[in-house]
Amino acid sequence: MAVNANDIEAALRQALAPQHLEVIDDSSKHAGHAGAGEGSHWTVRITSERFAGLGAVARHRLVYHALASLMPAGIHALAIQARSPGEAD
Template structure:
């Protein structure tokens, strides 16, 4: 199973999202393959939680899997927020990280 599939399976199981999209954005960064991911998660479990609490919940779900990747950009929404917004922001171009 690829890291992308592992991330999808882990987040799906823990957060039971109505919408889940995980993208491998490693090609946009200088740290190698399977290192940078973006996850768009729409879940009822985020209702009433601040952005920080939502991210903490997602990172907790990831557990030891987080040690296998360099970065995970999270975009977390309730179903109502997602219905309003409908799209996550584009990822920024990598500045290199080594400068």
Template sequence: MTGTAKGPVAAEIEKRLRDALAPERLHVVDDSEKHRGHAGHDPRGESHFTVTVVSAAFAGQGRVARQRMINAALADLLRDRVHALAMVTKAPGEA
């Protein structure tokens, strides 16, 4: 399992997803710089992310159910701090 998290928000995303989903593979990428000057950009940074999660918890689950699992783990961050979250969700063997 690897992560590319750098800042405190990215680190918290990584920790929560690790705790909730026990992923085999996890990548958290801060895309905030790509959105500088766009709606939702936070001058503090760490407002836009892409996560790639490979977890056995996703086996037998559809795309929406997988996204809901991630949203549940990150609910308050998504409400209060993160403006956008792109997700790639896979079960082992799909990756």
């Protein structure tokens, strides 16, 4: 089962209640790369109150925890841009 943007978005919205969320499928940019395939490479841009006061590693852990059930379904690479409200874009 390939992961799709709706799956990722739903999991992140449920776990982190983001004010802003973009889920971008970058899989086509990685054709021929080990682990590449439909729904394998993603960029997530997310703004959530849950990130306030946390460093980058803690923010990424929250995102990975929210997506834990989807990782075995085919997410090979995940680029994360996680901010709290009020941080500069």
